[in-house]
Amino acid sequence: MRSLYPASLPASHRTFFLLLALLFTCLLSACNDDDAPQPPAGLTYGMTSAIYQVGTAIVANRPTASGGAIDRYAVSPALPAGLSLDAATGVISGTPTAASASTVYTVMAQNAAGTATARVQIEVRGAAAAPAALTYRETTVTYTVGAAIPANAPTSSGGPITTYAIAPALPAGLTLDAQTGIISGTPTAAAPATTYTVTGTNVAGTVTVTLRITVQLAVAAPASLSYATANALYVTTEPITPNTPVSTGGPIASFTVSPALPAGLSLNANTGAITGTPAARQPSATYTIVGSNAAGSAQAQLQIGVTARGSFSTATPPAPMPLPVHYFAATRLPNGIVLVTGGFSAGGITNSAWLYDPNANAWSPAASMTTPRNGHTATLLSDGRVLVAGGQIATSTETATAEIFDPLANTWTPVASMSETRENHTATLLGNGKVLVAGGFDLSGAHTFRAGMELFDPVTATWTQMTHPLSTPRGQHAAALLPDGNVLMVGGVNSSGFVTSAERVAIDDSGTTVQPAPISGNVTMGTVLNDGTILATSDRSNNAYRYDPATATWTASTMLATRAIPTITTLADGRVLVAGGTISGGVRTNTTEIYNPDTNTWTAGASMTDGRGAAQAVVLADGSVLIMGGFSGSGEVSSVERYTP
Missing domain, CATH: 1.20.5 (Single alpha-helices involved in coiled-coils or other helix-helix interfaces)
Structure with missing residues (x-):
């Protein structure tokens, strides 16, 4: 060298x-x-939603974009018969030859630096459809004499518009293209603020939109900037509906965004439209869009988050349960293996226990419990053993017995019994390693609902009854460990009906603090979120409620369905998966939905293969969720499904 x-x-x-x-x-x-080279950005089409007619040539649908020069275009899935996408220009044209259902098509604009995507929804009918909507990028705008205006292009939906007209005549120097509807030109004289009506027409009908245009002698800064959707939650791999800006004052010449938009989304620097297909999930964040011209700028803040529907394994589904059950318990052991205990099977209440190894996708029998039980609790102790307590051992016969499973020795050891028989109670592992058991009921005789609470000490293998019981007896309630180490009991049912209160249980046995709760239902289910708040829901409505321990307040959200005994699971990324359950008409559904805590909204998740209620869900070491067993309405469900967020 x-x-x-x-x-x-x-x-x-x-x-x-x-x-x-x-x-x-x-x-x-x-x-x-x-x-x-820079990647393309802000790809969008003049018609984002169109209804075409068989045998009639369509009005060419042209794209706009900013960023780097585009080398090629592609579309997925294939366009309806007779229509084509020009790979060089991105123009969609042609004459449809057959009817096709409304479908979302993803157009990809590519160069060596990257890809931008846009959503186009197309339906082909046998008869012509009238235009459904017409809008412009800038509906209220101030132009300047002698300054060429940024082309103001329309977007429409429904049947394609073949001709455009405007009344009254535009200010001197500006023109409306009768075929495309684009307003362009350079104003030559000042004009007062005037309302103009643009009419879009095809053989089936018309649609109108009004514009407010002013022409001034001096350059004016934009006065305001906002977006059609100020708080958006998108879904990975699904192209978004373009989010377009609305501004007043001087026309905006360029747009910028900070920080960078989520991967797969881009901002058109000329029009301000946000388009694309989100590539990865991310929590909601604030983005600042600045629209500028030579005289100044205006800005808007958007909240954008990206969620995902997830998927269930279909190529290699988990091995089915050797003994299908419902009303059982499932616990993930420290080594990642899942322990299934008891439950109700076709042969009745069982004392069987099984181990599922996710890595080997195989079940193996564990030692049987000393007592058959369903409606019991199974709590992973700090030392890796599992405490099983209470439950029903025969029809209307509950038990106070408890036993501990040692995974290393594969043995069950009976320990001291609780002071009361109970099922459908709660068991909460405390920060000191003890377990708090609360509530439940006994169906023998008068159907007694329990208010008593007791603590199990794994060191001495003994129970200590709490001096202060719950203020309200309750069973089928939810319990959650609070950040301060105490426990919140929520909802449930007792002999008076649904329990519409919550109470904080002081683990130092100084009593409980009662407060109203919006929950009302036969079975209350809850889960602790990553920030220490608690999400709870019941089988009486599609409302869910989030409890903030710091303020002792509840925030409501609306689920997609009312579900009885679904699974409710906090995912590793902080969202919550609710799966299955019984919906209207007594149907055990295979649908799922996802709670997004950053937006307090629900999104449909991927569907399971089988409908099920009273199943169990466990988060595995890799963040996936194992959903197993349950009841279908006619019998126990043997299948096991694995959800990947």
């Missing part, structure tokens, strides 16, 4: 030349970075 400096130079001079060469290399690299 040739030297960068003469060998005869002194060492100090050689050092100088070496540094000079390194500086030159860095500057050259920086210049090359500045010249690097």
Whole structure:
């Protein structure tokens, strides 16, 4: 290799030349970075939703984009028969030859630096459809004499518009393209604020939109900027409906956004439209859009989050349960294996226990419990053992017995019994390693609902009854460990009906604090979120409620369905998966939905193969969720499904 400096130079001079060469290399690299191609951005179409007619040539649907020059276009899935996408220009044209259902098509604009995507929804009918909607990028705008305006292009839906007209005539120097509807030109004289009506027509009907246009002598800054959707929650892999800006004051010449939009989304620097297909899930965040011209700028803030529907394994589904059951318990052990205990099977209440290994996708029998039981609790102790307590051992016969499973020895050891028989109670592992058991009921005789609480100490294997019971007896309630180490009991049922209160249980046995709760139902289910708040719901409505321990307040959200005994699971990423359950008409559904805590909204998730209620769900070590067993309405469900968020 040739030297960068003469060998005869002194060492100090050689050092100088070496540094000079390194500086030159860095500057050259920086210049090359500045010249690097930019990916396309802000791809959108003039008609984002169109209804075409068989046998009638469509009005060419043309794209707009900013960013780097586009090398090629592609679309997925294939367009309806007779229509085509020009790979070089992105124009959609042609004559439909057959009817087709309304379908969302994803158009991809690509160059060497990246890809932008846009959503186009197309339906082909046998008869012509009238235009359904017409709007413009700028509906209230101020232009300046002598300054060419940014082309103001329309978007429409329904049947394609074949001709455009405007009344009254535009200000001098501006024109409306009768075929495309684009308003362009350079104003030549001032004009007062005037309302103009643009009419879009095809053979089936018309649609109108009003614009407010002012022409002034001096450049004016934009006065305001807002977006059609200020708080958006998108779904990965699904192209978004373009989010377009609305501004007043001087026309906006360029748009910028900070920070960068979620991967797969982009901002059109000329029109301000946000388009694309989100590539990855991310929590809701604030984005600032700035619209500028030579005289100034205006800005808008958007909240954008991206969720995902997830998927269930279909190519290699988990092995089915050797003994299908419902009303059982499932516990993930420290080694990642899942322990299933008891439950109600076709043969009645069982004492069987099974181990599922996710890595081997195989079940193996564990030692049987000493007592058959369903409606019991199974609590993973701090030392890796599992405490099983209470439950029903025969029809209308509850038990106070408890036993501990040792995974290393594969043995069950009976321990001291609780002071009361109970099923459908709660068991909460406390920060000190003890377990708090509360409530439940006994169906023998008068159907007694329990208010008593007791603590299990794994060190001594004994129970201590709490001096202060619950203020209200309750069973089928939810319990959650609070950030301060105490426990919240929510909802449930007792002999008086649905329990519409919550109470904080002080683990130092100083009593409970009662407060109203919006929950009302036969069975209350809850889960602790990553921020320490608690999400709870019941089988009486599609409302869910989030409890903030810091303020002792509840925030409501609306689920997609009312579900009885679904599974409710906090995912590793902080969202909540609710799966299955019984919906209207007594149907055990296979649907799921996802709670997004950053937006307090629900999104449909991927569907299971089988409908089920009274199943169990466990988060595995890799963040996936194992959903198993349950009841279908006619019998126990043997299948096991694995959900990947």
